[in-house]
Amino acid sequence: MTCPEEIVEYMHDYLDEEISSDSERILKGHLQSCEDCRNYLYELKKAVSYVKVPASITVSSDFTERVMASLPQEAKKKGKLKGWMMGHPVVSAAALFLVLISGAMLTSWNQGEDFSVTRQSNLIVENHTVIVPEGKTVKGDILVRNGDIKIEGRVQGDVTVINGDRYLASAGSVTGDIKEIDQAFEWLWYKIKTSAKEVSSYITTNSFQ
Amino acid sequence: MEVLIKDKIKQVLKGNQNAYSYIVEEYKDKVFYLCYRMIGNRHEAEDLAQEAFLKAYVNIKSFNLNMKFSTWIYRIATNLCIDRIRKKKPDYYLDAEIAGTDGLNMYSQLASDTESPENEVESMEMQETIQNEILKLPEKYRSVIILKYIEDLSLKEISDPLDLPVGTVKTRIHRGREALRLQLRHL
Numbered sequence: 172m173t174c175p176e177e178i179v180e181y182m183h184d185y186l187d188e189e190i191s192s193d194s195e196r197i198l199k200g201h202l203q204s205c206e207d208c209r210n211y212l213y214e215l216k217k218a219v220s221y222v223k224v225p226a227s228i229t230v231s232s233d234f235t236e237r238v239m240a241s242l243p244q245e246a247k248k249k250g251k252l253k254g255w256m257m258g259h260p261v262v263s264a265a266a267l268f269l270v271l272i273s274g275a276m277l278t279s280w281n282q283g284e285d286f287s288v289t290r291q292s293n294l295i296v297e298n299h300t301v302i303v304p305e306g307k308t309v310k311g312d313i314l315v316r317n318g319d320i321k322i323e324g325r326v327q328g329d330v331t332v333i334n335g336d337r338y339l340a341s342a343g344s345v346t347g348d349i350k351e352i353d354q355a356f357e358w359l360w361y362k363i364k365t366s367a368k369e370v371s372s373y374i375t376t377n378s379f380q
Numbered sequence: 381m382e383v384l385i386k387d388k389i390k391q392v393l394k395g396n397q398n399a400y401s402y403i404v405e406e407y408k409d410k411v412f413y414l415c416y417r418m419i420g421n422r423h424e425a426e427d428l429a430q431e432a433f434l435k436a437y438v439n440i441k442s443f444n445l446n447m448k449f450s451t452w453i454y455r456i457a458t459n460l461c462i463d464r465i466r467k468k469k470p471d472y473y474l475d476a477e478i479a480g481t482d483g484l485n486m487y488s489q490l491a492s493d494t495e496s497p498e499n500e501v502e503s504m505e506m507q508e509t510i511q512n513e514i515l516k517l518p519e520k521y522r523s524v525i526i527l528k529y530i531e532d533l534s535l536k537e538i539s540d541p542l543d544l545p546v547g548t549v550k551t552r553i554h555r556g557r558e559a560l561r562l563q564l565r566h567l
Contacts, residue, residue, distance in 0.1 A: 180554075183550075183553070183554040183557065186557065187535060188534075189535065189550075214561045214564075214565045215557055215558075215561050217561075217567075218557065218560035218564040218565070219528075219529050219557060219560065221510045221560075221564055221567065222510075222514065222525060222530060223529060224413040224416055224417065224530065225503070228416065228422065228507075229409075230412040230426060230429070231426060234404075234412070234426065234429070234430070235404045235408060237430060238401075238404045238408075238433045238434065239397075239400065241434050242397060242400065243438065
């Protein structure tokens, strides 16, 4: 073949649809006069036409379903939290318990706007102020809610004031603890402590029986 | 169509797994053909195509929405096929490149017309022959030829999924086409 070397290069450029118009003119002119090169280009075109997959070869009809079935399930929406909870059942249960309990307790905190006081003998109540009169003794714990307490006498037990102030006169005395609770969180903590005490005393009582 | 696919991808990213089936349906044939020509076996090609879609799904967060999804899935599928081919490689084989040459292999050392041409071949036999000839192409030529002639991609579009410069793609297509011409001219 005594053809110019670049003719084959032009053929490839032509097949890639990247040939310049000048080169294309040269290629076409040459092909008209050269049977070998016409055959060469035909062989190239034929070869690549075989690369196409014939229509008789197709992908299985259930291909998409199989792909979808193979996808990881935890990637689904909300799947992450669910998966985590399944992996940590005890923690999840405890967390759920705490959420419900604190919800209930905070509700009782918000609802408890009314003044209330533990019923004990010798207590005087005046305009939301509880008075332990001078020279008198109250036997037992006192819980005052949404009110103040003035202690002029003696209390044999704990005094707890929720949403209020306590005044302890110099003559007054309390044998147990005195506590003021002002914050919701403290109230919650107080409730939890009390419940825990009750539970532990219940367990202790039962185990000794 | 690209816009529709992008929309489906966004839905998948939001956690709608079912939106992915639309994408699979859209590209399954192209990906399967690519794998079939790369690997030469229908069952294996389906496995690889399935693996490619699974891999694309698992890594969908790293998909760049400015890119074409086809480019991405072709890249994944091509790489999976090349990995599979490398694992299957026998100790000695004819399309191994001879050291120090670019693209020259043992096949090019053999006379190209050792097989007597038969004019009347059954189409299945013919397909088998074609597939065998394609499999003889070194994988670097095979992948560019497949992307060009099965996926109808331009040189630029081929260079993206393969991370190759356009010039390299062009050279490989020319050489691959030349090799196929010699191998298939008698069919």
